[in-house]
Amino acid sequence: MAGLLATAELCDTNAGLLASGDLRVMQPVFRAYGQRRAFSGPIMTVKVFEDNTLVREALETQGEGRVLVVDGGGSLRCGMLGGNLALLAQNMGWAGIVVNGCVRDVDEINGCDIGVRALASHPVKSNKRGVGEKHVPLHIAGVFLRDSEWLYADSDGILISSTELSL
Template identity: 30%
Template sequence: MNTEHYLPLPELIPQDLLDRFRKLSPAQLCDGMAKLGIARNGAMDADLMPLDDRKVMLGTAYTVDTEDGDNFPIHVAVYQGQPGYVLVVAGKGYPGRAYIGDLMAGAAQAVGLAGLVIDGCVRDKLPLAELDIPVYAKGFMQRSPGKQGPGKINTPVTCAGVEVAAGDLVFGDYDGVTVVPRARLLEVLEASEKKGIYEEQRREVIDQYVRCRDNGEPLPELAPDWVTRLLQGR
């Protein structure tokens, strides 16, 4: 089998950066990337859903490029996986077969992967949800995968509408999955942290408004400054 497109794992994103990202959310990262003009703001398709809304996924991307429900390269990638990586499978949204089930996800958990992103279908829904590893997929299909290969590993892919390179940051929660390009981690982080500060300030204003309303006190301005400026044409 021709495996010339099976490339090595990328370097893990430094833990100090991951710790800062973990204080944010995928939605805040999208807002930060919107400020920077990054395509799609890093947001994967809306129909890529978590199997369990309670789990948070954060790690360094490594990729598989495959199609038509063929999971041979996924097997290879999983068994070469290491802690801290999120496996991103560009499966082209194929609906006719499941790319993985609970056995492969269990193996991914055993090697320490931080999550699985499948642009396509999975099966064994309930056992998958009971695992600790976060899993994102576009649907469920009981039909077994193909195993032809070779596919590609750690080449640039488009997964669920977003371009992903090995080494990018992948962050998922109940809202969906966001991808941050490796080369722009710091500027996205700083822009997103500013959005987090803004949101905290807005919560304080809303809480103050509610207190004043309940106490019969004069009400503060509730609308953000940018709303007022737009209304006044400035």
């Protein structure tokens, strides 16, 4: 996809931002799913635990090239995103989804034109109680991140930036 910035180049050209903490590198704990190997955009945050109701609510809104970051508490006991939600995200214009937790329906997700990162896959579906928070600061994979900061992901890793970056 043209116009995407490589994370390695962003780190090389923004050493000052790395040093100041305005550019942060997530720990390499995520697996890649979906057809987009690289994606970026402004962040929307959701904090939930084994309940994906707020994930669906977020993905039902226009994505406008944003990246949904889901803090699922690192749970490895159920899938927080499946094939139906990945297709919804694709159709609503989301650039990507990062899940601090698991996904399911991996073959379906891999058929979608969206970038997805998650800790692992798990066949069990999540609860549907509607419990959680949107637009809250998160701490995932060793970094703090907030709504409207920028996320850059490719095969080398995931970066969080306080502002939109260019080379």
